[in-house]
Amino acid sequence: MKISKIIEIDSIIKTYKNEGLETNVLKGVSISVDEGDYVSIVGPSGSGKSTLMTILGCLNQATGGTYLLDGEEVGKLRDSELSRIRNEKIGFVFQAFHLLPGVSAFDNVMMPLIYCDKTPADAKERVKQVLIRVGLEHRMSHTPGQLSGGEQQRVTIARSLINDPKIILADEPTGNLDSKNGAEIMSVFDHLNAEGRTIIIITHDPIISEHARRILTLRDGQIVSDEINENFKKSRAGIARVAVK
Amino acid sequence: MRILKNLGQALRGLQLNKANTFLMTLGIMIGIASLTVIVAIGEGTKSKVLNRIANMGFGPESFSVYSGAGRLFFGRNRNITSMTLQDVDDIRAMPGVAIVVPRQRKRMRIINKKEFTTTRVYGVSPEWQPARQWRVVDGEFFNDMDMDRKRKVIVLGNTPAQKIFGEMDPLGKKIRVGQVFFEVIGLLETKGLTESGYDPDDRALIPLTTAMSRLFRQTHLHSIKVVSTNSEAVRETMEGVTQVLRRNHGLSPLADDDFRFVTPEGIMQWVTESEQALNRMLLLISTVSLLVGGVVIMNILLVSIRERIREIGVRRCFGARRADITQQFLFESVLVSLLGGVMGSSLGWILSSSLNHFNLLPAKITWDPFVLAFGFSMIVGLVFGIHPARKAASLSPDETIR
Numbered sequence: 038m039k040i041s042k043i044i045e046i047d048s049i050i051k052t053y054k055n056e057g058l059e060t061n062v063l064k065g066v067s068i069s070v071d072e073g074d075y076v077s078i079v080g081p082s083g084s085g086k087s088t089l090m091t092i093l094g095c096l097n098q099a100t101g102g103t104y105l106l107d108g109e110e111v112g113k114l115r116d117s118e119l120s121r122i123r124n125e126k127i128g129f130v131f132q133a134f135h136l137l138p139g140v141s142a143f144d145n146v147m148m149p150l151i152y153c154d155k156t157p158a159d160a161k162e163r164v165k166q167v168l169i170r171v172g173l174e175h176r177m178s179h180t181p182g183q184l185s186g187g188e189q190q191r192v193t194i195a196r197s198l199i200n201d202p203k204i205i206l207a208d209e210p211t212g213n214l215d216s217k218n219g220a221e222i223m224s225v226f227d228h229l230n231a232e233g234r235t236i237i238i239i240t241h242d243p244i245i246s247e248h249a250r251r252i253l254t255l256r257d258g259q260i261v262s263d264e265i266n267e268n269f270k271k272s273r274a275g276i277a278r279v280a281v282k
Numbered sequence: 283m284r285i286l287k288n289l290g291q292a293l294r295g296l297q298l299n300k301a302n303t304f305l306m307t308l309g310i311m312i313g314i315a316s317l318t319v320i321v322a323i324g325e326g327t328k329s330k331v332l333n334r335i336a337n338m339g340f341g342p343e344s345f346s347v348y349s350g351a352g353r354l355f356f357g358r359n360r361n362i363t364s365m366t367l368q369d370v371d372d373i374r375a376m377p378g379v380a381i382v383v384p385r386q387r388k389r390m391r392i393i394n395k396k397e398f399t400t401t402r403v404y405g406v407s408p409e410w411q412p413a414r415q416w417r418v419v420d421g422e423f424f425n426d427m428d429m430d431r432k433r434k435v436i437v438l439g440n441t442p443a444q445k446i447f448g449e450m451d452p453l454g455k456k457i458r459v460g461q462v463f464f465e466v467i468g469l470l471e472t473k474g475l476t477e478s479g480y481d482p483d484d485r486a487l488i489p490l491t492t493a494m495s496r497l498f499r500q501t502h503l504h505s506i507k508v509v510s511t512n513s514e515a516v517r518e519t520m521e522g523v524t525q526v527l528r529r530n531h532g533l534s535p536l537a538d539d540d541f542r543f544v545t546p547e548g549i550m551q552w553v554t555e556s557e558q559a560l561n562r563m564l565l566l567i568s569t570v571s572l573l574v575g576g577v578v579i580m581n582i583l584l585v586s587i588r589e590r591i592r593e594i595g596v597r598r599c600f601g602a603r604r605a606d607i608t609q610q611f612l613f614e615s616v617l618v619s620l621l622g623g624v625m626g627s628s629l630g631w632i633l634s635s636s637l638n639h640f641n642l643l644p645a646k647i648t649w650d651p652f653v654l655a656f657g658f659s660m661i662v663g664l665v666f667g668i669h670p671a672r673k674a675a676s677l678s679p680d681e682t683i684r
C-alpha cells in the first residue's frame with residue numbers, strides 16, 4: 038500500500054502583529070505527516086504548539102511558507118473554502134471541550150453537519166453511531182452541563198468524527214481531565230488511529246505523547262526533534278488485545 | 283437548504299438565551315403596541331365622527347350655524363348671547379332658504395316620580411321634525427299652537443323614556459324637567475347606539491318658546507339649522523347668513539365672526555385634517571420607539587456575541603462560513619424583532635379593545651397596524667441586526683476558541 042502524505046508544511050512562519058508589536062511565533066516549521074500516522078507535538082508553554090495547530094487546522098493563515106493539505110494548497114484559499122476544508126477534512130478536539138452550552142450531546146455532534154453542502158440523509162443514524170462509538174449511547178439527550186468532563190470530551194470526539202474527517206487535531210485533549218478519564222480518552226484516540234485515521238495530538242504531558250508513533254518537539258517556534266516512539270508497538274499490541282477481548 | 287439550517291440555529295439561539303431574547307423584544311413590543319393603539323384610536327375617532335355626521339340628519343343641502351366663534355363643535359366662548367330670533371327671522375326671509383330651525387340646548391335632569399336621568403333638552407321650533415326627518419312613533423310632535431301658547435309639552439327620545447318609564451307608556455304622563463312639569467306628548471323613533479357608542483336617542487325636545495320663557499329663561503339661541511332649497515345654493519346661503527349675522531350682531535368689519543358653521547363638508551375636512559395630524563404624530567412616536575427598540579436589540583446582540591464568542595468560534599472550526607454566522611445572527615435579530623412585533627400587536631390589540639370596552643376612548647381595530655407592525659419590525663430587525671451579525675462573522679476562528 039502506498040503511503041501518501043496528508044500534511045506537508047514547509048518553512049511555515051507565523052508572525053502576529055498587534056499595534057506595531059510583532060511576535061514571531063513560528064520561525065520556519067516544516068513537517069510532513071503520512072496518512073494514518075499518530076503524531077504528538079510537545080514543547081514548553083509558549084513554544085507555538087497551539088499556533089501551529091490553528092495553522093494545520095486551517096483556522097489561520099501562515100505568514101509565510103507553504104501548506105499542502107491532502108494535496109491541496111491551502112495558503113491561497115478564500116475564507117469560505119477554508120471553512121469547507123475544515124468541515125470535510127478536519128475534526129477538532131479542544132482542551133476546553135467547546136461544546137455548545139444548553140444543547141444536547143446529540144445536537145452538539147450533529148452541529149458540523151449543518152455546514153455541509155449536502156446534509157447526509159442518514160444524519161441522525163450517523164450521530165447515533167459515533168455516540169455509540171465513544172460509549173455515550175445512554176447520554177445522547179444530556180446537555181454539556183449534565184455530563185462529566187470525560188463524557189464531555191467524548192462528545193467532542195464524536196463531534197470531530199461526524200464528518201468522517203481524514204485528520205483529527207487535538208490540542209491538550211486531556212488537559213482538563215483527571216488521569217483516569219485522560220487515559221480513557223487516549224484509548225479512544227488509539228482505537229481511531231488503529232482504524233487508520235490520522236491523529237495529531239498537542240500536549241506537554243509525556244504520558245500522553247507516549248501514545249503516538251511519532252513525537253515532534255517544538256521549542257521557541259522551531260522543531261527541535263522528530264522521533265519515532267519506541268514504545269508505540271508495545272501499546273499497539275495492547276490495543277489489539279483489547280480489541281480481541 | 284443551508285439558509286434554513288441557519289434559521290434553525292437562530293431559533294435555537296433565541297431559545298437558549300431567553301433572558302436576552304425577552305429584553306430584545308421589549309423595545310419593539312412597546313413600539314408596535316403604541317403604534318397599534320394609536321392607529322386604533324385614530325380609526326375609532328374617525329368612525330365616531332363619521333357616525334355623528336350620519337346621525338345629525340345632515341343632507342347636502344343643510345347646515346347649522348352655532349353661536350360663538352370656534353370650529354365645528356368646539357366653541358371658543360360659551361358666554362356669547364348674540365344669536366337671537368331676529369337672526370332666525372332675517373335668515374328665513376333670505377331667498378333660497380327652505381327651513382330654519384332655531385335651537386336652544388341644555389343638559390338637564392328629568393324626573394318621573396322617583397325615576398330620573400339627565401339628558402340633552404332642546405328647545406326647538408316645530409320645523410325641527412321636517413328638517414331633521416325624524417319620525418315620531420307614538421303620540422305626535424308639538425305644533426305651532428303649542429309654540430304660540432308656550433305649552434309645557436315634551437317629546438322624548440327612547441333613552442330617557444326607557445330610563446324613567448321602563449315598560450310603562452309615557453304618553454300623557456307628567457314629568458318634571460328641572461323645576462317645571464311637562465306633559466309627554468310624543469316619542470321619537472329609536473335610532474340606536476352608533477358603532478362608536480354615541481347615543482342619538484339621548485334627548486328630549488320642547489317648544490322653543492316654552493324653553494325661552496319657562497325653562498331656560500334666556501332669549502339667545504344655541505344654534506340655528508338652515509335647510510336650503512337646493513344643495514347648489516348652500517354656499518351662497520352661508521354667505522348670506524354670515525352677512526345677516528354680522529350686521530345683526532353689530533360686528534365691525536375687522537371683528538371676527540361670533541358664530542361658526544357646522545356643515546357635513548366641514549366635519550369631513552376636520553376629520554381628514556386631524557387624521558393627518560394624528561398620522562404624523564403616530565409616525566413620529568412609532569419611529570422613535572422602534573428606533574429605540576432597534577438600538578436595544580443591536581446592543582444586546584453585541585453583548586450576546588461577546589458572551590457567545592466560543593459558540594461562534596466552534597461553529598467556524600467545524601465549517602461555518604462567515605455568511606453562515608452573519609445569517610444566523612441576522613435571523614436572530616429579525617426573529618426577535620418579529621416576535622416583538624407579534625407581542626406588541628397582541629398587546630396593542632388588547633389595549634385597544636379594553637379602551638373601547640370600558641368606553642375610555644373610541645378605538646377601532648383594523649388590519650393596517652398589523653401589516654405595519656410586520657413590515658416595521660422586519661426592517662428594524664434587519665437594519666439593527668446587520669452590524670452585530672457582521673461583527674460576529676468577522677471574528678477570526680482561532681482567536682474565538684482560545
Ligand SMILES: Nc1ncnc2c1ncn2[C@@H]1O[C@H](COP(=O)(O)OP(=O)(O)OP(=O)(O)O)[C@@H](O)[C@H]1O
Pocket residue numbers: 053054055060062080081082083084085086087088089241
Ligand atoms: N494573537 C496573538 N497575538 C500575539 N501573540 C500571540 C497571539 N497568539 C499567540 N501569541 C503568542 O504566541 C506564542 C505561542 O503561543 P501558543 O498558544 O501557540 O503556545 P503554546 O505552545 O500552545 O503554549 P501552551 O502550552 O501554554 O498552550 C505565545 O508567546 C503567545 O503569547
Ligand SMILES: [Mg+2]
Pocket residue numbers: 086087088208
Ligand atoms: Mg496551547
